[in-house]
Amino acid sequence: MSESEKRTEISDLGEFGLIDHLNEKVIIKNSSTLKGIGDDAAVIEAGDMVKVVTTDLLVEGVHFDLSYAPLPHLGFKAVAVNVSDVAAMNAIPKQITVSIALSNRFSVEAIDALYEGIHAACEHYGVDLIGGDTTASRSGLVISVTAIGEAKPEQISYRSGAKENDILCVTGDLGAALVGLQILEREKEVFLANPDMKPDLGKYTLVTARQLKPDARVDIIHELREMEVVPTSMMDISDGLASEIFHICKASGVGATIYEDKLPIDKQTFDTAVELNLDPITCVMNGGEDYELLFTIDQKDFEKLEKHPDIHFIGHITKSEEGKFLVTKSGTAVQIKAQGWKHF
Numbered sequence: 100m101s102e103s104e105k106r107t108e109i110s111d112l113g114e115f116g117l118i119d120h121l122n123e124k125v126i127i128k129n130s131s132t133l134k135g136i137g138d139d140a141a142v143i144e145a146g147d148m149v150k151v152v153t154t155d156l157l158v159e160g161v162h163f164d165l166s167y168a169p170l171p172h173l174g175f176k177a178v179a180v181n182v183s184d185v186a187a188m189n190a191i192p193k194q195i196t197v198s199i200a201l202s203n204r205f206s207v208e209a210i211d212a213l214y215e216g217i218h219a220a221c222e223h224y225g226v227d228l229i230g231g232d233t234t235a236s237r238s239g240l241v242i243s244v245t246a247i248g249e250a251k252p253e254q255i256s257y258r259s260g261a262k263e264n265d266i267l268c269v270t271g272d273l274g275a276a277l278v279g280l281q282i283l284e285r286e287k288e289v290f291l292a293n294p295d296m297k298p299d300l301g302k303y304t305l306v307t308a309r310q311l312k313p314d315a316r317v318d319i320i321h322e323l324r325e326m327e328v329v330p331t332s333m334m335d336i337s338d339g340l341a342s343e344i345f346h347i348c349k350a351s352g353v354g355a356t357i358y359e360d361k362l363p364i365d366k367q368t369f370d371t372a373v374e375l376n377l378d379p380i381t382c383v384m385n386g387g388e389d390y391e392l393l394f395t396i397d398q399k400d401f402e403k404l405e406k407h408p409d410i411h412f413i414g415h416i417t418k419s420e421e422g423k424f425l426v427t428k429s430g431t432a433v434q435i436k437a438q439g440w441k442h443f
């Protein structure tokens with residue numbers, strides 16, 4: 100086969116390999132582009148401030164299933180996942196654009212329901228909807244949101260700033276979105292097998308709500324400002340803790356050690372994972388879509404955050420050659436493995 104006929108499968112590269120591959124050909128021409136591809140959002144100079152810009156695409160059948168995702172929740176989530184990437188730069192979200200591709204399966208009332216959630220999210224996060232695009236689709240619903248945020252240049256937290264001995268922190272609790280998805284999928288199967296069965300999700304409200312309507316942690320960004328703490332590095336947890344630790348370590352050229360007994364998991368997530376025969380710690384390490392924040396702080400800032408009820412100190416940054424390890428409750432150090440791309 101000649102070179103021109105060579106075919107490389109996307110799955111050979113994986114999501115991150117593909118992005119690296121695309122980035123190889125990118126040449127930054129403008130000095131106002133402070134950060135391009137490679138973080139949660141790009142960073143652009145804007146007078147005394149910087150703007151951050153991020154975009155995410157949600158595709159029906161890949162990222163959401165309308166048989167259990169209510170349209171208002173979906174609209175809210177489409178905004179929240181972008182606002183989360185703005186927060187992950189330690190910036191405050193200000194504006195969004197929303198683009199949709201629709202098939203004729205959708206009515207005006209359905210679009211109104213989607214926008215009900217988009218408007219609720221704009222209200223909740225204090226952002227303005229400033230534009231977008233609308234087009235037809237042959238296969239279901241596609242939603243693309245772009246979010247723009249603002250910060251002072253010295254407030255921006257990149258993935259690349261973690262240093263040895265920094266403390267690794269996570270907000271909230273992890274694993275709930277994955278467990279919630281498993282419950283929704285299970286109930287869908289039950290319903291398809293027997294449409295007379297009404298799913299009873301009452302026991303699972305926390306985990307299903309996390310999956311369907313996650314909340315970006317802009318509250319934490321405001322609190323960090325008040326406490327005058329700038330994380331040395333930060334990103335949001337969209338692909339799972341293990342994967343995000345790999346990103347921070349790679350970008351910062353460091354290693355990390357985290358402790359199983361410090362990992363935050365809600366009781367309902369734990370109990371539901373056990374009910375589903377899933378290992379709760381695997382759900383915490385590899386479950387994505389919780390949209391909590393993972394960040395590192397200098398030890399001098401520990402006292403300021405120590406008492407915060409929703410920030411958990413899960414480990415510390417080490418030298419790169421020390422690797423990435425999870426210390427189990429029994430004291431065994433297990434190498435952390437990053438998970439690949441789920442969608443291909």
Ligand code: ADP
Nearest residue numbers: 118121135136137138139140141154155184337
């Ligand atoms: P996140 O999970 O925080 O949304 P991604 O993993 O989607 O981040 O993206 C990582 C980086 O790669 C970001 O800087 C993003 O802008 C960039 N990126 C992703 N897809 C593309 C693409 N098709 N072309 C150019 N840049 C991309």
Ligand code: MG
Nearest residue numbers: 139184335337
């Ligand atoms: Mg992100």
